[in-house]
Amino acid sequence: MAIVVRVVTGIAWGLLALMNVALLFGTPILPVWLQVLLIGLAFIALFCLLIRYNRGLAQWRTAGIIWFVYCTLRLSSAWLYTGGISFLRDNLAVFAMLLATEAMLSGWFALLVLAIRRDVSLAYIVIFLVLGAPVIRALVTEAGGVLNFLSGQAAEDSFARFSLAEPLVMSLSCMGALGPVTFLPHLAWLLIRELRGH
Amino acid sequence: MGNISAQTNETYRLNILRLPSHTFILFALIALVVLGAAFASLLPGSQLCWPPIVLGLTLLPLRDFLRRPDRTIARWRMAHRQDEATATIESEMASLGATGLPAVVTTDRPLGIHAFGSFRRAYLGIGRRLAQTLSSELKAPGGRRRDCFRAMLAHELSHFLNRDVWLMWLSYGLLKMMVVVMALNLWIGVSLALFAIGNGPEVLRPEFWTALSQRMLPDAPGFDLRPVYDALYRQNPLLVERLADPAQRLENWRPFFLYFVSAHWPFAASGLVLFLVYWRRLLRVRELYADARAASLMGEAAIVREAQTRYSVLVDLAAAAPSRWERLRKWLANLPTRIPILGKPFALHPPPRERKECLADPVQALGSWQWIAVSAGLAVVLLDFLLRGTLTASYIYEPGPHLPFLAAFLVFAIWLLPRVAQGESLHPGLARQIVLIVLLFTAIKLLPHLADAVAGLLILRGDQETWGVMMDLWAYSMGSGFVTELPRIVGVEVSWPQFIEWHVVRPITYFALLMPPTLIVFLLADTFLKWRALTWYRLGEQVRRVFWGTSGLMALALALVVIPIYNRLVFPHVYQGWSVATLAGMAIAFVAALAGGLVFWHYDRKLGKRCPDCDTAVPGTYHLGKKCQRCKRYLHPWLIANY
Numbered sequence: 023m024a025i026v027v028r029v030v031t032g033i034a035w036g037l038l039a040l041m042n043v044a045l046l047f048g049t050p051i052l053p054v055w056l057q058v059l060l061i062g063l064a065f066i067a068l069f070c071l072l073i074r075y076n077r078g079l080a081q082w083r084t085a086g087i088i089w090f091v092y093c094t095l096r097l098s099s100a101w102l103y104t105g106g107i108s109f110l111r112d113n114l115a116v117f118a119m120l121l122a123t124e125a126m127l128s129g130w131f132a133l134l135v136l137a138i139r140r141d142v143s144l145a146y147i148v149i150f151l152v153l154g155a156p157v158i159r160a161l162v163t164e165a166g167g168v169l170n171f172l173s174g175q176a177a178e179d180s181f182a183r184f185s186l187a188e189p190l191v192m193s194l195s196c197m198g199a200l201g202p203v204t205f206l207p208h209l210a211w212l213l214i215r216e217l218r219g220h
Numbered sequence: 221m222g223n224i225s226a227q228t229n230e231t232y233r234l235n236i237l238r239l240p241s242h243t244f245i246l247f248a249l250i251a252l253v254v255l256g257a258a259f260a261s262l263l264p265g266s267q268l269c270w271p272p273i274v275l276g277l278t279l280l281p282l283r284d285f286l287r288r289p290d291r292t293i294a295r296w297r298m299a300h301r302q303d304e305a306t307a308t309i310e311s312e313m314a315s316l317g318a319t320g321l322p323a324v325v326t327t328d329r330p331l332g333i334h335a336f337g338s339f340r341r342a343y344l345g346i347g348r349r350l351a352q353t354l355s356s357e358l359k360a361p362g363g364r365r366r367d368c369f370r371a372m373l374a375h376e377l378s379h380f381l382n383r384d385v386w387l388m389w390l391s392y393g394l395l396k397m398m399v400v401v402m403a404l405n406l407w408i409g410v411s412l413a414l415f416a417i418g419n420g421p422e423v424l425r426p427e428f429w430t431a432l433s434q435r436m437l438p439d440a441p442g443f444d445l446r447p448v449y450d451a452l453y454r455q456n457p458l459l460v461e462r463l464a465d466p467a468q469r470l471e472n473w474r475p476f477f478l479y480f481v482s483a484h485w486p487f488a489a490s491g492l493v494l495f496l497v498y499w500r501r502l503l504r505v506r507e508l509y510a511d512a513r514a515a516s517l518m519g520e521a522a523i524v525r526e527a528q529t530r531y532s533v534l535v536d537l538a539a540a541a542p543s544r545w546e547r548l549r550k551w552l553a554n555l556p557t558r559i560p561i562l563g564k565p566f567a568l569h570p571p572p573r574e575r576k577e578c579l580a581d582p583v584q585a586l587g588s589w590q591w592i593a594v595s596a597g598l599a600v601v602l603l604d605f606l607l608r609g610t611l612t613a614s615y616i617y618e619p620g621p622h623l624p625f626l627a628a629f630l631v632f633a634i635w636l637l638p639r640v641a642q643g644e645s646l647h648p649g650l651a652r653q654i655v656l657i658v659l660l661f662t663a664i665k666l667l668p669h670l671a672d673a674v675a676g677l678l679i680l681r682g683d684q685e686t687w688g689v690m691m692d693l694w695a696y697s698m699g700s701g702f703v704t705e706l707p708r709i710v711g712v713e714v715s716w717p718q719f720i721e722w723h724v725v726r727p728i729t730y731f732a733l734l735m736p737p738t739l740i741v742f743l744l745a746d747t748f749l750k751w752r753a754l755t756w757y758r759l760g761e762q763v764r765r766v767f768w769g770t771s772g773l774m775a776l777a778l779a780l781v782v783i784p785i786y787n788r789l790v791f792p793h794v795y796q797g798w799s800v801a802t803l804a805g806m807a808i809a810f811v812a813a814l815a816g817g818l819v820f821w822h823y824d825r826k827l828g829k830r831c832p833d834c835d836t837a838v839p840g841t842y843h844l845g846k847k848c849q850r851c852k853r854y855l856h857p858w859l860i861a862n863y
Contacts, residue, residue, distance in 0.1 A: 141283075144280070144283070148404065151404050151408060155407070155411030159411070159414065159415055162415075167422050168428070169422065169428060169432055169435070172436075205283075208283075209283050209286075212286040212287065213286070215286075216286055216338055216339055216340055217340065219340040
């Protein structure tokens with residue numbers, strides 16, 4: 023079993039690296055359907071790796087690091103996109119965006135496995151309620167009013183800008199959904215453990 | 221019971237461990253304040269959606285409590301180790317003769333002996349250094365020094381046997397979750413208010429909804445969200461106009477501010493008092509009961525006192541230099557105790573002198589009559605504040621006077637039980653104490669009503685118009701500003717004499733004239749019946765069921781007969797007429813009281829004043845250490861402590 027896991031992990035790492043490299047250099051020349059296929063394969067490989075490393079991911083610090091990586095990649099992507107150099111704009115900015123998307127999926131997965139493996143339901147609800155309100159107010163201010171916020175009309179091109187509210191909204195929405203959902207199962211598990219006396 | 225025979229008449233100590241504890245009373249008072257407000261939402265007339273409140277305030281503390289052992293183990297990096305020290309400590313605890321022994325978990329971090337757990341999980345956490353010292357001392361040949369170390373283990377084991385570990389952490393969970401839920405409620409309320417005030421000028425205009433419709437569905441010219449605005453306007457035109465006016469932003473904040481302050485201060489004040497006074501008292505009292513249990517396990521009180529002294533020296537020796545964070549935590553925990561004069565009630569551990577006195581006279585663990593009157597009175601006043609706050613008063617109308625009445629009766633009845641069990645007669649000591657307890661409790665209960673009375677006098681003598689506006693503002697704040705206009709109720713719809721009669725004179729009449737004599741009569745009757753039941757020697761320990769039965773029946777009669785009658789006499793404008801449920805309740809209570817009385821009379825004739833062994837008559841009343849004159853056997857030996 024251990025050998026199978028090792029082989030599958032190796033294949034997944036290789037496939038992920040290969041697909042990302044292919045997308046980095048092939049984006050301007052490859053047809054769209056092939057790009058979508060490559061992205062799909064990269065995501066499958068990533069999903070395998072996330073399941074393989076789920077234990078390590080189910081930690082607050084890991085989730086925090088992943089979302090920090092997402093911020094860095096999105097910041098890089100926005101900076102490369104607005105840099106004015108065509109290669110950076112067409113290749114590296116898109117590649118950074120792809121990596122940011124992978125980081126985002128990993129961040130969501132980390133929050134999910136953390137909520138499954140550990141009873142963080144109340145912490146999720148509290149973080150969602152404490153940070154949710156100021157984040158929404160910041161988003162409304164950033165969008166230039168409630169009308170722009172509700173109609174999704176941003177002041178600038180979303181690819182070219184990045185704000186801290188973006189990862190916050192994504193992680194908080196995940197926490198806000200997972201917190202109430204995982205509360206009762208974890209409580210039931212606590213009660214079962216209590217009845218068993220260990 | 222081997223040691224009882226060695227005791228003289230002067231040294232009989234009451235076995236408080238067989239009677240309801242002071243720890244339980246404190247837990248019940250904390251639960252009364254925290255859950256009283258939540259469970260009131262279940263009562264008839266409540267306009268609150270009860271499931272989130274009741275489930276929230278029961279499931280969240282339960283979760284916190286059940287997670288506590290794992291968190292403590294993780295925090296101190298404890299583990300159950302298969303080493304010699306652990307095995308020695310576990311076998312020594314088993315030799316103390318208790319069942320359901322805790323698992324010994326050790327840590328490399330500097331820690332004393334720490335009993336923790338939940339309902340069915342029990343752990344004894346010990347620092348490795350201390351565990352090794354304990355183990356080596358316990359392996360030594362028998363002697364006074366070894367017994368001293370056994371007494372340390374007996375004390376910690378006693379926390380589980382007394383079941384105070386879960387009382388302590390469950391009450392902590394209740395208080396913690398009340399604070400967390402109310403803090404979140406305040407934060408969300410403030411955020412929503414800021415959002416409404418900040419974006420009101422943009423959103424509460426008809427053009428906004430038309431523009432939003434065009435942006436959402438630009439290809440559908442007939443689609444218009446304007447009716448949403450019209451509906452909002454129709455519901456509350458004044459509020460929509462006020463929030464839409466950017467010039468009134470500061471003025472709009474005022475009703476929200478008033479609402480937030482008036483809604484949350486009772487919870488903040490109650491949380492602070494319960495945490496600092498009641499919970500800390502619970503921590504101190506549980507140590508006194510653990511001492512009593514340890515003395516009972518060791519069969520001697522002196523060894524427990526010696527163990528306390530030796531343990532404090534050992535812990536000091538084993539303690540490493542605390543980290544900055546630990547120093548800060550300790551400093552914060554001890555901060556309330558530094559308050560001059562008032563600091564003593566905030567201590568986390570009882571002083572050695574109090575522990576010594578309680579071992580000598582265990583009834584002292586129940587505290588003075590002043591303490592129990594003040595603690596019950598303060599709890600009832602705190603609950604009153606919670607139920608009369610702007611967050612609750614406009615939604616919950618019951619339970620009215622039921623809670624103070626019943627809480628006082630049950631708390632005092634439980635508190636008086638050890639004195640009755642000691643054989644104290646009603647005349648004159650106990651009766652006088654009952655009267656004093658009830659009077660002090662009444663005085664505390666009346667304090668908020670007297671403050672209302674002073675305000676009433678000021679109103680009648682002063683500027684009634686201004687006071688009327690203030691009262692209206694309070695009513696206005698209940699709706700968090702979401703009313704069409706400032707209501708003019710007091711002084712206009714309701715005259716001032718009427719208002720003062722309903723809110724000041726009648727409550728004071730109720731709690732000053734009706735409650736004290738009723739409580740005194742019921743407590744005297746309850747005490748007399750228990751005192752009488754103590755002479756049913758044949759029942760032995762089963763007499764405790766009679767104690768619960770008498771108090772339960774009395775409480776039932778109070779709740780279903782006496783209080784409903786008083787309510788209709790004093791508050792006819794609130795409690796109008798007699799519903800079928802009320803009459804049925806009265807009938808049930810009446811029948812139960814009658815049946816209970818007949819059963820009591822029957823058993824009193826059958827079992828009263830007869831020796832369980834030789835069946836001869838035992839004249840006189842019961843007192844602690846009483847023996848049958850013929851067979852010289854102790855009567856109710858279970859009430860006599862064996863140390």
